[in-house]
Amino acid sequence: MKNKQKQVQLRDVQDVLDIIGGRWRGAILASLCDKAKRFNELKRDLGSITPRTLTKELKYLEMNKLVSREVEASGAVSVIYSLTKHGRSLEPLIGQIVAWGQKHRKIVLS
Amino acid sequence: MKNKQKQVQLRDVQDVLDIIGGRWRGAILASLCDKAKRFNELKRDLGSITPRTLTKELKYLEMNKLVSREVEASGAVSVIYSLTKHGRSLEPLIGQIVAWGQKHRKIVLS
DNA sequence: AATACCGGTATCTTTCAGGATACCGCAAAA
DNA sequence: TTTTGCGGTATCCTGAAAGATACCGGTATT
Numbered sequence: 001m002k003n004k005q006k007q008v009q010l011r012d013v014q015d016v017l018d019i020i021g022g023r024w025r026g027a028i029l030a031s032l033c034d035k036a037k038r039f040n041e042l043k044r045d046l047g048s049i050t051p052r053t054l055t056k057e058l059k060y061l062e063m064n065k066l067v068s069r070e071v072e073a074s075g076a077v078s079v080i081y082s083l084t085k086h087g088r089s090l091e092p093l094i095g096q097i098v099a100w101g102q103k104h105r106k107i108v109l110s
Numbered sequence: 111m112k113n114k115q116k117q118v119q120l121r122d123v124q125d126v127l128d129i130i131g132g133r134w135r136g137a138i139l140a141s142l143c144d145k146a147k148r149f150n151e152l153k154r155d156l157g158s159i160t161p162r163t164l165t166k167e168l169k170y171l172e173m174n175k176l177v178s179r180e181v182e183a184s185g186a187v188s189v190i191y192s193l194t195k196h197g198r199s200l201e202p203l204i205g206q207i208v209a210w211g212q213k214h215r216k217i218v219l220s
Numbered sequence: 221a222a223t224a225c226c227g228g229t230a231t232c233t234t235t236c237a238g239g240a241t242a243c244c245g246c247a248a249a250a
Numbered sequence: 251t252t253t254t255g256c257g258g259t260a261t262c263c264t265g266a267a268a269g270a271t272a273c274c275g276g277t278a279t280t
Contacts, residue, residue, distance in 0.1 A: 010141060016207045021131035022127070023128075025127075043257095076256070077256055101126040165229080222280085224277100225277085227276095228273105230271100232269105237265095237266090238266105239262105239264080241261085241262085
């Protein structure tokens with residue numbers, strides 16, 4: 001493989017980890033892989049995230065076309081967050097991350 | 111799947127992204143997937159990283175048993191960094207990251 | 221003898237993700 | 251009519267990541 005191409009690959013890795021990295025983004029995406037969720041549902045599932053951070057991260061993921069936000073206009077306020085088609089294309093990647101994480105945890109514990 | 115298990119998965123995602131995330135760690139690992147490298151070789155390949163940061167990240171990866179550091183005691187100072195067996199187990203994951211990154215870049219550009 | 225490369229270390233500084241805490245309007249339930 | 255839940259926003263603050271810059275002792279090169 002050419003050197004140029006390797007450089008591009010490194011940038012791809014950096015870009016992707018910039019998108020799904022950080023304390024929360026990967027977890028949010030993984031949580032939405034399971035099913036579409038409402039704001040507070042997501043918040044509860046993630047455990048210790050603050051609403052401020054959740055709002056910010058969701059907006060970021062929305063901007064990057066990975067998550068979509070829909071307001072159900074049925075009386076009370078209700079907002080549903082779900083993965084877009086592009087977001088769902090991350091599922092196998094997230095699956096591998098989980099798998100490696102399990103393996104890694106076992107190794108570290110031994 | 112049970113709720114407990116989902117929570118564990120979220121933690122796995124967070125843990126893994128903590129290890130390979132950040133501006134440089136993923137790129138360092140990807141670069142070492144290619145071949146073992148010396149300090150300044152790695153530095154050049156990564157482009158804009160400072161020696162301070164490279165040192166720090168390499169130590170972190172060493173601590174996590176993903177990278178090994180070997181000093182070649184042949185006259186001049188020569189240090190080789192390479193992936194450990196455990197580090198090489200990340201290769202498929204990194205491959206998927208690159209693949210998704212390429213796809214994502216195309217989508218964003220269109 | 222001077223210069224350049226190797227593998228870093230030492231300081232200083234900026235940036236920013238993310239926590240803590242309080243609050244908001246609205247609607248439904250009690 | 252008070253309380254509870256929803257979906258957030260507003261401020262303030264800290265710690266860690268990482269850039270900028272300078273420097274180090276060694277060796278090899280010229």
